[in-house]
Amino acid sequence: MVRKKPLAQTPDATHSTEARPTRALVLHPDTRAGDRSGRDPERALEECISLAHALPGLDVLGGDTVRLPNPHPGMLFGKGKVEELRLRIEAEEIELILIDGIVTPVQQRNLEKVWKTKLLDRTGLILEIFADRAATREGVLQVELAALTYQRTRLVRAWTHLERQRGGLGFVGGPGETQIEADRRAIDEQMVKLRRQLDKVVKTRELHRAARAKVPYPVVALVGYTNAGKSTLFNRLTGADVLAKDMLFATLDPTMRAVDLPHDVHVILSDTVGFISDLPTQLVAAFRATLEEVLDADLIVHVRDISHPDTELQARDVEAILEALGTSEDIPRLEMWNKADALDMDAMQAAANLAARRDDVYLGSALTGQGLQRLLERVATEVTETLQETVLLLPFAAGKARAWLHDEGAVQGETATEQGTEFTLRWTTRQAQRFAGAFPELVPAGRDTPDEPEEETSGTGWSP
Structure with missing residues (x-):
């Protein structure tokens, strides 16, 4: 589980019992180009400020919407705005800039150099929040793998989360620069380890899902x-x-x-x-x-x-x-x-x-x-219509189909007859369609696309 510690500390703060929160400013680049699905810039800024408040250890000083008709390829903002923000950053002692949008590695490196402060774009901020909130082993592994995938091309700082010197993913604090190639090797090795660990966790989840299916x-x-x-x-x-x-x-x-x-x-x-x-x-x-x-x-x-x-x-x-x-x-x-x-x-x-x-x-x-009672009544109606009972006769040799039905938890009972095994099934229409796709030769003629369930089941055959 990810350890929860302050995002950034001054040298003196490491010896104190309570670290000072990181002073942060949120900026929303308003491109007027519809890159945020037509959202109002002020509401988009409010959402990003809410994201910032969701991350512990930040003292969010507020935010601004910055008009950006033509994003600068190297600095994102124009020179005048960069200088204006630099003066504000120095005056208010801001330690972290949060950009509500995508910032390229080049832009991030250049802005951090000019502003002399750390910077996170929207993706980095969401990854930090997910790292702080992940509670299960699978959640932690998935967040770390996503973070490494995102950060691999951002060769602007040390990969401090690999060194386990603090909680979180290490985007905001850390000891400083390291060699790019060493970082890449460390990241690639860590990603391989994470994928192996995640595969084991996913297999465990599949076992739990199979148990629930029964x-x-x-x-x-x-x-x-x-x-x-x-x-x-x-x-x-x-x-x-x-x-x-x-x-x-x-x-x-x-x-x-x-x-x-x-x-x-x-x-x-x-x-x-x-x-x-x-x-x-x-x-x-x-x-x-x-x-x-x-x-x-x-x-x-x-x-x-x-x-x-x-x-x-x-x-x-x-x-x-x-x-x-x-x-x-x-x-x-x-x-x-x-x-x-x-x-x-x-x-x-x-x-x-x-x-x-x-x-x-x-x-x-x-x-x-x-209004919840009406919703629950409708949910009950929907799932009742979803689950259907049917009787299906399978040849004795259809071992794979029998195993499939049991794995799906659809079998309510089975009886041996002279023609084969008669299964009493309770399953969804989607399960019936998947069965038809996996074993078309076992579907009675004329019922290979079981879209419409029958109201009643009589005899043997296919009636999902």
Whole structure:
């Protein structure tokens, strides 16, 4: 587990019982070119300031939006703005600059040299937050691997996180410069070790997933923009004690619990890491294994902060990341418009009118419980329709197919007959389709694309 220590210390502070927080300033480059999906620059700045507040050890002095019609290839900002910011950095004794955007290694090196202070771009900041929040072995390994992938081309400082001299990933503090080639070798060696360790952890997770599959409960995954209220909803429905704060990325590692729904329906509910605009590609790739519960879910509930001014843009970002992860469009989806209690009367009525026009949207509040009963009724209906019972006759020689059905946890009973083994199955339509794809020769003629479930099962054969 990553040790939690101050991000930066002066020589004198290392001997004190309490280190002084790092003084930080946030800058949002406003390119007016739509690189932030049309977000208002001031709201984008507010989000980045919230990200900075989510990282312990920082004293965030505030932030500014900087007009940037033409980004300078070597310095990002123009000479006049660089000098203006240098004077402010010196006057306010700022120790860390946070840029809400992508900064190239060359730009980072040049700006740090002129400003004589450390600099993090948006990706580096998110990686630091993830490093601080990772609680499981898998989470720690994934963050470190993502950080090394990101930092390998940024030959601007020592790789202090390899030396384990402090907590975190070492982007903000460290002993100083080292040789580039030595750094590269150290990073490559560490990445190989991390991948090996992560492979072992992933195999363990696969065993846990296989064990859960033996309990034929559908998986319902909660997804959404960071700080949308997923963990609050998860806690209310499960009685769990998952960290739920008004803070970006309060949840990093996935949590799963069994939940009883109306009409005696049982599901496994999964709380996942929140998404965010411009999520680093390194993290999307690294956390793919963590988000496999979403990829394998039988139902996705998209939790949205309906009180946020950019709720529509946030929803688009979530959908884009789900698409990047390879989430199937066949998985049913519902939307929970959360934080309705934060709306005034007019905004509440407007949101209610919009929600009423759609049959997949439920307006409510995870904090107060408003609207949750209707959502749970719908979830129960969806997963009940998802799980189907059928009887399938397989030849005695179909050993692989039999093993597949057992691995999926779909077998409720089996009986030997003269023609073969008769299986009583309880599975989802998606499982039935995967079975048809893996064993097409075992699917009865005319039922090779089991899209429409039959209402009743009679006799033997295929009826997912």
